[in-house]
Amino acid sequence: MYKIIGLTGGIASGKTTVSDYLKKRGYVVLDADAYSKKTTAKNGPAIPAIIEAFGADIVDEAGELDRKKLGSIIFNDADKRRELNEIVHPLIREMMNADEEKYIQKGHVFLDIPLLFENGLNERCDYVVTVFVDRDTQIKRLTARNDLTVEEAEARINSQMPLTEKVQKSDFRLDNNGTVEMLYEQIDRFTEDLESM
Template identity: 40%
Template sequence: MNTESQIQKPLMIGLTGGIASGKSVVARYLESLGAVLIDADQLSREVVAKGTEGLAEIAEVFGRDILTENGDLNRPALGALIFADEQKREALNSIVHPRVRAESARRIAEAPRGSVIVQDIPLLVETGQAKNFDKVLVVQAPLEERIRRMVEDRGMTRDAALSRIEAQASDAERAEVADVVLDNSTTIESLLEQVDDFWNQHVVEYLETSKTRSQGA
């Protein structure tokens, strides 16, 4: 009999890491292995796109100067504003985070039964979401390497890069909630090998069990 108790619940994996740690590389690789990827950064852009209620609320709170001439969100201006002011950052989060969570929940509900769902959440630790996942993956990279990437790849100043990093949780705080810490201090190949190890140790058995239950249902 095909009952709810026989159907495997999705395996929920929370993925996080500091800015420029290499988290996006891990997210894309997990997706290539078969996971359903829900990218909080992407959703945070969608929920404040032009014409959304989210963008209207941001303009109301921060002023219409935060919009471009075309009516889009001026992200550099907003970023400079919130990373220098914790209260303003919290005000923005109170607008964006509930909408992102609602959209994440909708996509999770639509995922096939027995899915491996990876939620890529930069502020997973800061927003206290670790408890929501079966496994938490944390990507870490050396501070100076992260700063170099932000300066060379994103055109930021060193001070701006440090400001972004300091606005997030520390490596120690992320490691405290991690089931697995991925070390991105050497090569991409090494990083992906660690992802393979995680997948083989923590995901393959779940997928095999899910397949068996589906066939027996």
């Protein structure tokens, strides 16, 4: 019987590294962020409602969403973040559910969802795996990767459930404070266990 595995973590904890490695190993990984980008792409299904909620200047002249501007709004305003999530999340779930139904017939399916616990989607999973790092590492990676100030990075981290809480709620944990090779070893052990469950 194939399993649905929720894969989550905090921003800049290394979830994408885990997803990419799982894909290389031949597993299906459905990435909520990729579906989110589809819904918010130029002429995407979420754009009209986003314009209505955030104003016409949230898209540029070419019709592309100004992600940096939107980010600076939602990561500093919980109500606006909730409003955006109410627009985008149902569209993402619809797309992901359709693909999940298709792929679960052939093998295990990983759902890469940053806000897995926040949205109660862990209830749909047979197992949950959380990728974690310590807070200092998270801030360092996020400021370097996204060209953010420490304050901006902290606002993004604080907008999510604490990683320590996610780790406690998970069935499996991947510690990404070490090297990428150490992370891969943990993934290999987990997938070996998965195949024998």
